[in-house]
Amino acid sequence: MFPEILIIIILSGIFLVLVLSLIREKRQNRPEEESSYLDETDLEDDRTPCPLCGKKLHRGERVHSQIYSKGEDRLMNIYGCPWCYPAHPAGARKPERERRCPSCGLPMKEGSFAVARVFERPGRKMHVHVLGCPVCRNSR
Ligand SMILES: [Zn+2]
Ligand SMILES: [Zn+2]
The missing domain is CATH 1.20.5 (Single alpha-helices involved in coiled-coils or other helix-helix interfaces)
Incomplete structure (x- = not known):
């Protein structure tokens, strides 16, 4: 036993x-x-190119953006990276690159920004879908 x-x-x-x-x-x-x-929450990871000028960003360089809610929607204003957005909080880099709307491809005016819809899915990477700039969004 x-x-x-x-x-x-x-x-x-x-x-x-x-x-x-x-x-x-x-x-x-x-x-x-x-x-x-x-x-x-990190749209601007170091391998992500800037959506407005296409510049591959280095570590620490970020696309200046603002997320806000409009009704049920989560929207994001995309202003640009230090290379294409002179008023970037981290300071502008030279040479300055042209900002183009990812949707219509037209050069963007000073002070203008692209608008994107933000999809936040729990446990998954945030997805950002660019809707366009004020010019092409209003013409639709
Ligand atoms: Zn840029
Ligand atoms: Zn546009």
């Missing part, structure tokens, strides 16, 4: 170790999930 109890104890011990290692694996995966979750 005694050896049987021993086998049961050993088996349950192995089971416990397996469960613990599974839990540990899940924990180790979590930081990755969290960092990709952070990317959702």
